Amino acid sequence: MTDGGSGPPLARSTLDRAAHRRADTDWLGLAWERCRVLVLDSGNGGRALVSVEPEPSEPPLLVLVGPEDVPDTAAARAMFLGVESDGVPVFVVDAPLPVLSDTRAVHLLEVGHLLADRDAGLFTTGLALLNWHRGHPYSPRTGQATAIDEAGWSRVAPAGERMWPRTDPAMIVLVHDGGPGRAGRCLLGNNASWPRVPGELRFSCLAGYVEPGESAEAAVVREVREEVDVPVTNVTYVGSQAWPFPSLLMLGFQALADSRSPVRVDPAEIASARWFTRAEIGAALAGRIVDVDGERLVLPPPSSIASFLLRHWLDGHC
Numbered sequence: 001m002t003d004g005g006s007g008p009p010l011a012r013s014t015l016d017r018a019a020h021r022r023a024d025t026d027w028l029g030l031a032w033e034r035c036r037v038l039v040l041d042s043g044n045g046g047r048a049l050v051s052v053e054p055e056p057s058e059p060p061l062l063v064l065v066g067p068e069d070v071p072d073t074a075a076a077r078a079m080f081l082g083v084e085s086d087g088v089p090v091f092v093v094d095a096p097l098p099v100l101s102d103t104r105a106v107h108l109l110e111v112g113h114l115l116a117d118r119d120a121g122l123f124t125t126g127l128a129l130l131n132w133h134r135g136h137p138y139s140p141r142t143g144q145a146t147a148i149d150e151a152g153w154s155r156v157a158p159a160g161e162r163m164w165p166r167t168d169p170a171m172i173v174l175v176h177d178g179g180p181g182r183a184g185r186c187l188l189g190n191n192a193s194w195p196r197v198p199g200e201l202r203f204s205c206l207a208g209y210v211e212p213g214e215s216a217e218a219a220v221v222r223e224v225r226e227e228v229d230v231p232v233t234n235v236t237y238v239g240s241q242a243w244p245f246p247s248l249l250m251l252g253f254q255a256l257a258d259s260r261s262p263v264r265v266d267p268a269e270i271a272s273a274r275w276f277t278r279a280e281i282g283a284a285l286a287g288r289i290v291d292v293d294g295e296r297l298v299l300p301p302p303s304s305i306a307s308f309l310l311r312h313w314l315d316g317h318c
Helices: 025-033 117-135 216-228 278-285 305-314
Strands: 036-040 048-051 079-083 089-094 103-106 147-149 154-156 168-176 185-191 200-202 206-209 233-243 248-256 270-277 295-298
Touching (some): 025 089, 036 117, 048 117, 079 117, 168 216, 168 233, 168 305, 185 206, 216 233, 216 248, 216 270, 248 305, 278 295, 278 305
Parallel strands (some): 036 089, 168 248, 200 295
Antiparallel strands (some): 079 089, 147 154, 168 185, 168 206, 185 270
16 A cells, blocks of 8 residues: 555555455355445546545545445346455446436546546556456356456456456656756657547657567667667666556556667657757746647646656656
């Protein structure tokens, strides 16, 4: 467990996962009778309910319901997330969101950075687990249909073959030139697959999957070279967070590069890449307009680890 604070926004949790309970069907049956339930609607983008904040400055609160409020069809597929500090078990179900007053439906990307540690952990874990189940209804070896087992923490085929939730490691790196103060610069890219919004130009940290047989640090060096043809050194781990869209673990790094190195993008992956000063990044994060070739600079959403890496660098933690 983590206590939040200065870490990546979706790396926070207060939940005891109580893994030893996942195969204890008697305990789980009794736990369901007294539990709290997080309802996630996969048909609505994996959204959950949060309270409508009476004041804009107040953080949203994740809304959990009782087992009596869950349809029987959804209850039969409930997945055990863990036990809260007050001893109450928590489950997640995939179902249409209940109609409750003073609530609104939200995506994790919208509110992940605003939620308290407890709520951020529940939402992130529940969504990651739900997305894995939706993507793995069949055995990859036999093609047989699989069923939920171990309270949601595995799937099993008729012949007994078992699969466990998969997390794919990916690296993301804030490449910078080591320069101090407002003139220090970082290298960001505009992904070729991102949809274009008129008047806006979106930039973020460089990222990619860790390949088989490769360390995360080696993936940083390779991906930066492949995407922008810039050599990097001093690869330093900063932190990680789940990115359940659908199943990534983002490993965050910083790396040093010479800002005089030619930037040559791979057009299949990166539409454009360029260096930005701390002054520009700070202004954009503060909501001010930063012009990039006649368009407004847009940076990653606050719930992302890319935003965390940018703020980490902006504060001088290089």
